[in-house]
Amino acid sequence: MKRLAIATILAASLGLCAGLSQAQTAATKxxxxxxxxxxxxxxxxxxxxxxxxxxxxxxxxxxxxxxxxxxxxxxxxxxxxxxxxxxxxxxxxxxxxxxxxxxxxxxxxxxxxxxPTAAVQILVREDAGIESFESILAAKKPVRIALNQRGTLMAVTGEEVFKAYGITAKDIEGWGGRIHHVDYNAGLEMMKNGQVDVIINMLAFPSGQINSATREMKVKMLGISPEATAKLGALLGTAPITVPAGTYAFQPAAVPTITGSxxxxxxxxxxxxxxxxxxxxxxxxxxxxxxxxxxxxxxxxxxxxxxxxxxxxxxxxxxxxxxxxxx
Incomplete structure (x- = not known):
């Protein structure tokens, strides 16, 4: 009888411990x-x-x-x-x-x-001879481009910006140019080394990365036209935004662009x-x-x-x- 009582108490204790353990596990997210x-x-x-x-x-x-x-x-x-x-x-x-x-x-x-302000910022080397996307298309320029890594909105948006001006990746390669998909710091380094003419990314402004990189090279920022902005908004869900004049030392005028979130x-x-x-x-x-x-x-x-x-x-x-x- 005594043994039975002890066994009953032991079983109850084990059950209680198991219940507490399950409750603790359930409570842990x-x-x-x-x-x-x-x-x-x-x-x-x-x-x-x-x-x-x-x-x-x-x-x-x-x-x-x-x-x-x-x-x-x-x-x-x-x-x-x-x-x-x-x-x-x-x-x-x-x-x-x-x-x-x-x-x-x-x-x-x-x-x-x-x-809220993942703004498209398009930098061009000053010595690349590029004034606008229209000038790239008109001259069929063999432009070398750095976009962010594949599988990111930054890369998709960079490609779609060119498409909004009638320029496809196939066009760029056909003219002798090339698109590099690399992380942003690597792309900026390539631009400093003269391996890239244009780099596009989406980031807040002013960007410390841009400020740091442009101390060692001369660049300008390209804007996005109202027509291209409307196309990109319908396609991607982006919104118009302006990079204010003087945001960067190399950028004396306001630059219209688009932003994601x-x-x-x-x-x-x-x-x-x-x-x-x-x-x-x-x-x-x-x-x-x-x-x-x-x-x-x-x-x-x-x-x-x-x-x-x-x-x-x-x-x-x-x-x-x-x-x-x-x-």
Missing amino acids: KITLTGGSVGGAWSAIGNAIGETIRRESPGASFGYEPGREAANIQLVSTGKVELGIAHAQLIKRAQAGEEPFKAPITNLRAIALID VVLFASAEMKNEDAALIVDGMIKHFDYLRQAHAMMARLEPVNLTQTAPLALHPGAEAAYRKAGLLK
Whole structure:
């Protein structure tokens, strides 16, 4: 009888321990965010967002993984990671199944805006003899171009800018030119070494990378015409923006261009309460996020909601409404 009682108590204790263990496991959230290369702006912001999650949910397990835009979209869509960073305009292309995507990806939703001014900035070496895109087309110039790595909105947009002026990659190669797909720092180095005539990227202005690189070479900035801006807006979802005169020492006049936006996004399958938890942490610790990178320093909490053309996750939307940032 005594043995039976002891066995019963032991079984109950083991059951209780197992129950506590399961409860603790269930309470521990694992969140992985995939962004950009280590040391870059997306890495800094991604890790800062992770810290706000940890502060709001101390038991949460957060990990940051370096990535590339198109891959980030695929990983979040298939549930391999919970959060990603990408341009909203590239996600728009994913939804339509356009290059670099093979089929539509429709299950992505925005959590927050993290950069509203990813502006296209087009630098040309002063000694390249290029005054405009029209002059490249008229002369069938064998121009050497540096675009960002494949699978990024920066690369797609660079190609589409040329197409908006009637210039295809096939044209460029046929005229004896070449397109290099490299990371931005490598492209700037190639330009300094005289290997590239034109470099295009999307980034905030003024850019420290541009300021640093142009101390050692003479360049000018090309603008985008209203007609090309309209074409690109319809195709990519970009918006017109102007780089103010004097933003850079080499740029005395204002330059019209286009801009995209960078968002934190999740799968539509993410639970509403999880999306809300992430938003709550970002709002509550917004001052901390602002200190993480200059990109976030330009934002106010209300800007987090401005994720078009990507729709907000319902849980994120509810959290913004509760905080009074959406009506």
